[in-house]
Amino acid sequence: MTPSLKTKIIEVCDKKIAKKGTDVGISFYAFFKNKNDNPELLMEAATWWIQTHQLDHFEKVVKIRELVQG
Structure with a gap:
């Protein structure tokens, strides 16, 4: 995962919490605008979420933040 995506995910999680x-x-999808203006970054997040960690569509925000922070 790129450092910029990691930072973005943590920021969004912290705001939600x-x-x-x-x-x-x-x-x-919470990490992106409704407009698909960065498809590569969206696919990176989707791959990490779906293929790498096999997560459900919705997960607890604290779980995601912990996974990203490692």
Whole structure:
């Protein structure tokens, strides 16, 4: 995973946790605008989410942040 995507995921997770708490669910689409303006980055996130970790569509935000932080 590229450092820029990793940073973006952690930032989004932190914002979700601050706003809605630790029980909130998140999907990899949360890291992108509704407009597909960076398909390569979207595919990188999808590959990490679906193929590498075989995650469900929605996962707990804290789980995702922990996976990314390693």
